[in-house]
Amino acid sequence: MRYRHFQGNSYSSGALPFIVCFERVIHHNTVEQAMHACSAxxxxxxxxxxxxxxxxxxxxxxxxxxxxxMSTKPHPxxxxxxxxxxxxxxxxxxxxxxxxxxxxxxxxxxKL
Numbered sequence: 001m002r003y004r005h006f007q008g009n010s011y012s013s014g015a016l017p018f019i020v021c022f023e024r025v026i027h028h029n030t031v032e033q034a035m036h037a038c039s040a041x042x043x044x045x046x047x048x049x050x051x052x053x054x055x056x057x058x059x060x061x062x063x064x065x066x067x068x069x070m071s072t073k074p075h076p077x078x079x080x081x082x083x084x085x086x087x088x089x090x091x092x093x094x095x096x097x098x099x100x101x102x103x104x105x106x107x108x109x110x111k112l
Contacts (some may be wrong), residue, residue: 014041 018041
């Protein structure tokens with residue numbers, strides 16, 4: 001499962017809190033404002049992430065993500081972040097998770 005690789009990655013400590021923060025802030029702000037508001041979580045990787053986002057690779061990754069989002073079948077995607085693990089998604093009511101318990105939930109879901 002990919003999560004085990006992610007767990008050992010040096011970006012992992014701030015990645016998930018950054019994503020959750022960004023997704024909350026972006027609804028009422030620009031990308032610039034959301035990046036600035038949430039940058040404390042990714043301080044040492046901010047420049048690298050920003051270069052990717054602004055470059056061809058970032059555009060390519062956004063297109064891939066959009067295609068995957070539109071082709072997901074388990075439950076319709078109504079909000080982000082959205083969890084899809086081994087073709088399993090929690091119900092929409094259970095999709096709003098506490099970030100601190102995510103590792104335990106991933107371990108549970110990986111065994112389904």
